[in-house]
Amino acid sequence: MDERLVAVVAYDGVELLDIACVTSCLDIANRIGASPPYRAMLLTLGRRSITCDSGIQLQADEALERFNEPFDTLMVSGGLGHEEAASDPRLVGHVRRLAALARRVSSACTGATVLAEAGLLTGRRATTHWMYADKLAESYPDVQVDADPIYIRDGQVATSGGVTSALDLTLSFIEEDHGEALARGVAMGTVAYLQRPGGQSQMSMFVATRLSGDLLVRRLRDHIVSHLNSDLSTPVLARFAGVSERHLSRLFLTHVEQTPAQYVRGVRTEAAAHLVMSTELPLGAVARQCGFGSTESLRQAFLDRYGVPPSKYRRAPA
Template sequence: MNGRMKDRPVVIVGYDTAELLDIACVSTTFAMANELGACAAPYRVRVVSPGGAPIACATGLTLQSQQSLERVTGPLDTLIVSGGLGHERAAADPRLVGHIRRLARESRRTASVCTGAEVLAAAGLLDGRRATTHWWYAAGLAARHPGVTVDPDPIYIRDGNVATAAGITSALDLTLAFIEEDHGPELARIVSRHLVTYLQRPGDQAQMSLFTAAPPPRNDLVRGLVEYVARHPDHDLSTAALAGRAGVTARHLSRLFREHLGQTPGRFVRQARTEAAGHLLATTELPLAAVARRCGFGSAEALRQAFIDRYGVSPSRYRATQTAHSGA
């Protein structure tokens, strides 16, 4: 398809109460690539909506649509459906969904941001695929569309020519990945630096930090142990040791962790140690063995296994990706 294109037509689909950042992160990042890269095939971005109506974003600002969704024709380079509070109404609109399905057939790649995955799923574009969405809405998407393998962890997922991004600013990460795919890593890094992003995150990075993703547990005992684990990942954090520290039985502690954190103490500790290791890998040059010791793993191999289970990549590959994307 690109061989017939002098530029790269990009269509961003909005609708009533779409999320402004879902749209702006994409449009601004592509525009900056055009400005900084002198691309031989620049991106030509249009924001469209059903009937060409203004897009009243949930934030109170209104975007002017550049074209009616119904009048858009291909071929397109990239079709992106935004998310937002109006995603359920959008996914229930057969005309909107039908035009998304039509345009996907005429696009080199199709993507969604945040709850825009609900629209792609309604169009049947995620059937048999692995996809992500904002962590808050992942369970609902999985329940309504059992043919979709919903993974709430990554910030974006590429499955064939369909991509789904997690929540809001992950649109920036996905767009940077598209720029890297189209024009190479150097332009993606330049755009990332001009956007003043800390780094261009790989898609397999988890959406949420373990200690900021949700409010602290209401239970004082569990909250105290969560804080202790965060500060001392290299200590003895066995269930028996934590129970002894809290003055309860191991069985009672396990019940409290399941009730307030949704997982066993052992699983929580492994996750906390793995995320702590990820932070050290991204911010230090410590050898893997030293990272493993500082985070409570018995060996570099134990760290490697935990990292692959959590992120799907080895610690060394994760570090190399972080270093490349940070411009080091």
């Protein structure tokens, strides 16, 4: 094999990051020694230049309809134009045709809509940007949509969640193709978090509560995140907020759909997961920094949330 050809399908209204997360990772992989190297090609109908969501214009490398050779990976990009793209029978038909020529098929973000329309997700588990997951599930009931993971691999077909999740999926491809060391080098080059397991939630605890319009809940969220190794029991949080424990619980159940204790444990576990994967800190130190009373408490939290202990989570390839 002289090269690994990656065909990236794009259209008007595509998200530039959905393309760049893939192509930049592949370029860095080549620069640090991927062998065989990757070659990324941008495909559009008629080889037309396309306008991204941001207004940036991109010139295609090849016409989608003229591309007709076996290749390594098909990647369908997402973006605000995904529904219009999925309603174009020519584009969808050529995506279906190319899928039969590719070793693996994938989508970034809302590109999953195009794969679904092409029948490539039928009977499969798939993800997409969390904001569009309900619509995907409603439009394609034969697809097992899971809005939570950052990416899902079901056989030869892989789908990634919102926008930069395409970077995580591409890193997993690079590791599969060239090994962990090279994938780690790419992650360092992109200053990325290697490696978020595919099952990690798109909606991080650290940002989800920002969606709440309740100022007190947001204030408590900020306090929790910045004081993970402090006493964050419900009585202490209630005193900090100046409300009763009962009212505090009611606020969290209303705005976060969790009790204060459940929320604190989730944030601590997510923070610990980040430290486990991005540092070489001993697990005991991770437990202390994140407010777990012991490594056993940390272990149990990982088992409950991720299904594996922290030691195995740290070694997990993706």
